[in-house]
Amino acid sequence: MKETLESLEEFATEVIYDRKKGFGAGVLRVFLRLLSGVWGGLVRLRLYLYRERVLREHNLGCLVISIGNITVGGTGKTPVVELFARALRDAGRHVAVLSRGYKSKKPPFKERLKNRVTGRTVQDPPRVVSDGNEVLLDSELSGDEPYMLASNLDGVVVLVDKDRVKSGGYAIREHGIDTILLDDGLQYMRLRHRLDIILVDSMAPFGTGRLLPRGTLREPATSLKRAHYIFLTKCRLGESNDALIEQIRKYNRTAEIIACRHAPCYLHNVHSDERLPLEALKDIYVGTISGIATPETFENSLTRLGANVEARRRYTDHHRYTEQEVLTFINHCVDRDLAMIVTTEKDAVRLPEIDSRDVPIYYLRVEIEILSGQETWRECIERVCSPQSVEAVNRLFT
DSSP: OHHHHHHHHHHHHHHHTTOOOSHHHHHHHHHHHHHHHHHHHHHHHHHHHHHTTSSOOBOOSSEEEEEEOSBSSOSOHHHHHHHHHHHHHHTTOOEEEEEOOTTOOOOOHHHHHHHHHHTOGGGOOOEEEEESSSBOSOHHHHOHHHHHHHHHOTTOEEEEOSOHHHHHHHHHHHHOOOEEEEETOTTOOSBOOSEEEEEEETTSTTTTSSBTTTSSBSSOGGGGGGOSEEEEESOOTTOOOHHHHHHHHTTOSSSEEEEEEEEEEEEEETTSSOEEOGGGGTTOEEEEEEOSSOHHHHHHHHHHTTOEEEEEEEOOTTOOOOHHHHHHHHHHHHHTTOSEEEEEHHHHTTSOOOOOOSSOEEEEEEEEEEEEOHHHHHHHHHHHSOGGGHHHHHHHTO
16 A cells, blocks of 8 residues: 555656656646646635634744745755754754654554544644653654654754644743744744745755646745745855846845755764764765655765765655665665665664665765855844843854
């Protein structure tokens, strides 16, 4: 069943990106185009109802910052959330990250049915991935991105719940939180945002240019006007973003724009604490395994670091690997006499615990590097923090 669903998802993705040809793909595109018209109407209606306050936002009396995008996947959002959470924590804020936990494992069906029948569902607390002191759930129960954030952010609470009004209230009551980061929060309008941070992938700023489900746009490009800050992600060193900024200014003339890149830092062994410098990739032959929205970006980054990518295994986004899948790929890499297998940090948390001594598996650790707009970034953090935290902000940026 799992394989069938992933095959259908992969086929639909190929159709959406116009990579799949043939009669069946053409018919599906026509059908998806019709659905896109319906989706666009519903999106505009929802935005109108919130704008006219027919649908009301909830105010928790706490600073709420949304970090999201207008496209589906691939903008590199998780490292930006980590960057914000770390900066705000270091500047003295008590931070919680609220996620919906995409593709996290649900409680057993019997338990969910019992809760629904008894009315206990609304009383269930959110899943606490991290209480700020330790990681309490694995990636299967929490979702890969919340687990990554919890593992990398000491002193930051990470909660998972589809109802982020509920999880936000829980964070305030139980953990004394004064700052909430909504991971993938642009479309979550039930909770009032003080600041909207929108990420735009510099390599594909408006996705395929079409709305879901025919394309990858969640909302029309005009929704960029809701941004207070716009992060241009995946920028290249030395390349100008002027043309893209000019495009963005058609939709938002006032938002501050910050250009950044996902800078590779080191290689980390998936099954140990071993770290290797990036120079270890120079002139060696590697295999890659990934289940992310844009595997090409990851693979190309290894090539730019000097590696020769000789074997590639790609799965659908958020794919949870089986032991057999990984062992089969390891054996393939052994046959090709490859030096190592490299994956992403997001994939690493979904890999099973196996013996990979024949071909070691490493993930590429990346962090956000601000390329332009450093002063704007500093002002953004100052804007969020209270006056008494300005000294901490100064220490953070010196």
